[in-house]
Amino acid sequence: MKTTRAKPKDEKKPSGKRDRNKEKTKQQILAAALELFRKHGLEGTTTKQISQKSKIAEGTLFNYFKTKEDLALYFFQKETSDLIKWFAKEERLQKAPLPEKLFAIIHRQLEYITPYEDFIGAVFFRSLQAHSKLSPLSLESQELRLKYLRFVRDVLQQAEENEEIPRVGEMGAYAVGLFYVGIVMHWLHDGSEGKQKTLALLDRSLNLATKVLKKGGWDW
Amino acid sequence: MKTTRAKPKDEKKPSGKRDRNKEKTKQQILAAALELFRKHGLEGTTTKQISQKSKIAEGTLFNYFKTKEDLALYFFQKETSDLIKWFAKEERLQKAPLPEKLFAIIHRQLEYITPYEDFIGAVFFRSLQAHSKLSPLSLESQELRLKYLRFVRDVLQQAEENEEIPRVGEMGAYAVGLFYVGIVMHWLHDGSEGKQKTLALLDRSLNLATKVLKKGGWDW
DNA sequence: ATAAATAAATGAGCATACTCATTTTATGAA
DNA sequence: TTCATAAAATGAGTATGCTCATTTATTTAT
Numbered sequence: 001m002k003t004t005r006a007k008p009k010d011e012k013k014p015s016g017k018r019d020r021n022k023e024k025t026k027q028q029i030l031a032a033a034l035e036l037f038r039k040h041g042l043e044g045t046t047t048k049q050i051s052q053k054s055k056i057a058e059g060t061l062f063n064y065f066k067t068k069e070d071l072a073l074y075f076f077q078k079e080t081s082d083l084i085k086w087f088a089k090e091e092r093l094q095k096a097p098l099p100e101k102l103f104a105i106i107h108r109q110l111e112y113i114t115p116y117e118d119f120i121g122a123v124f125f126r127s128l129q130a131h132s133k134l135s136p137l138s139l140e141s142q143e144l145r146l147k148y149l150r151f152v153r154d155v156l157q158q159a160e161e162n163e164e165i166p167r168v169g170e171m172g173a174y175a176v177g178l179f180y181v182g183i184v185m186h187w188l189h190d191g192s193e194g195k196q197k198t199l200a201l202l203d204r205s206l207n208l209a210t211k212v213l214k215k216g217g218w219d220w
Numbered sequence: 221m222k223t224t225r226a227k228p229k230d231e232k233k234p235s236g237k238r239d240r241n242k243e244k245t246k247q248q249i250l251a252a253a254l255e256l257f258r259k260h261g262l263e264g265t266t267t268k269q270i271s272q273k274s275k276i277a278e279g280t281l282f283n284y285f286k287t288k289e290d291l292a293l294y295f296f297q298k299e300t301s302d303l304i305k306w307f308a309k310e311e312r313l314q315k316a317p318l319p320e321k322l323f324a325i326i327h328r329q330l331e332y333i334t335p336y337e338d339f340i341g342a343v344f345f346r347s348l349q350a351h352s353k354l355s356p357l358s359l360e361s362q363e364l365r366l367k368y369l370r371f372v373r374d375v376l377q378q379a380e381e382n383e384e385i386p387r388v389g390e391m392g393a394y395a396v397g398l399f400y401v402g403i404v405m406h407w408l409h410d411g412s413e414g415k416q417k418t419l420a421l422l423d424r425s426l427n428l429a430t431k432v433l434k435k436g437g438w439d440w
Numbered sequence: 441a442t443a444a445a446t447a448a449a450t451g452a453g454c455a456t457a458c459t460c461a462t463t464t465t466a467t468g469a470a
Numbered sequence: 471t472t473c474a475t476a477a478a479a480t481g482a483g484t485a486t487g488c489t490c491a492t493t494t495a496t497t498t499a500t
Contacts, residue, residue: 018466018477025478047457057480062458125345128405174402182398185348212432238447238496245448267487277450282488 028054033071041118072123079112080148098159099206121188149173165213248274253291261338292343299332300368318379319426341408369393385433
């Protein structure tokens with residue numbers, strides 16, 4: 001095996017063009033879809049438009065993504081993984097007190113989704129639902145949630161170790177996640193300039209929660 | 221005006237048959253839809269099936285409900301109004317301490333949705349999203365949310381007046397609503413016999429929350 | 441009772457998410 | 471280079487949610 005001519009750039013696998021094309025096509029689709037979703041929202045974007053903009057046949061789209069929602073879900077996958085990467089680099093933030101950390105994290109998430117407001121309104125809540133066999137989102141969205149919860153749990157664990165807060169364990173991460181859902185809900189309704197109201201709410205509630213936690217009584 | 225013959229049963233408006241038929245048809249549709257949603261879920265039920273079962277033409281369905289989701293939303297409208305009626309009759313419960321009240325309320329909600337689990341999985345979260353102009357849910361679901369929040373606020377207000385808890389105001393209702401969302405999320409994932417785990421979680425968290433609230437530090 | 445006006449029902453037709461049998465393209469072997 | 475095989479692209483076809491011009495049923499006026 002691996003007999004014939006040597007290729008200019010060495011590659012682990014004898015294949016090449018195929019994989020490269022595949023990846024390129026996938027990226028084309030994602031770029032086109034995100035652009036269209038941002039401009040016209042989820043329902044306002046047809047798979048035909050996406051495939052045209054990606055310069056592929058309509059059928060091809062479904063070789064890459066099982067459903068249009070799957071495609072939309074990719075946005076949240078990227079959002080989550082970008083968030084985690086970003087946080088890993090923010091050294092100053094790592095040492096900040098917990099409420100500041102959480103504020104920065106959620107604030108960044110809100111900034112990230114800002115250009116996609118309409119789209120988010122239509123998809124965010126669906127991205128939460130898992131299981132229901134009929135929904136094609138099930139498995140992937142499940143994984144996504146877990147990834148996010150793990151990230152939050154790590155942040156909280158650090159605060160536990162620093163004795164900033166008592167033990168909150170898994171449930172703490174779950175609570176923060178739910179809190180985030182509530183914040184996004186508020187954010188979607190928030191008509192104030194620059195969504196100030198949501199940011200104020202975010203700040204107040206995080207401080208309150210931390211104060212309450214510090215005060216103890218968390219005999220879970 | 222109002223000249224001609226007198227009708228046997230006096231009616232405010234001269235009309236009659238039309239309104240009665242309309243109401244009957246609406247009820248037929250709702251009954252058929254709920255039955256099918258329960259059996260086959262939301263996606264598993266076609267509008268054709270619903271109209272056949274309702275003995276109407278497919279187009280007629282859309283004279284009564286703008287979209288299939290609208291039809292699904294009716295379930296939650298009924299759930300909420302049934303809940304409110306139920307609570308109004310539960311005199312013993314009215315006098316119970318807050319955590320017990322909230323437990324009973326949420327527990328009843330969970331029991332109500334139990335036969336529709338698959339369906340709920342697909343629709344519950346969508347019913348939360350408002351606004352997004354594209355979603356036909358917007359207005360009605362908004363109203364529904366407000367109705368529920370008002371109900372919870374009243375329950376909390378009573379607890380405030382009895383000095384069971386400090387003032388929590390609007391935000392308290394919002395928090396309970398969000399908590400309910402979290403519970404439903406947990407419930408959907410809960411594979412334990414009779415959803416015991418969710419019920420245990422419900423109990424524990426309500427007690428904890430009340431304890432924390434009583435301890436004070438709620439300088440919102 | 442009859443006709444005019446209005447409301448409701450109808451179903452053919454449309455748009456679109458998605459499928460699948462067929463065609464095209466890339467790969468490895470001879 | 472040539473062929474056989476496997477992967478990927480294709481687009482006509484399908485199912486379904488929903489629209490709308492037309493038909494049918496009910497009410498009001500004469």
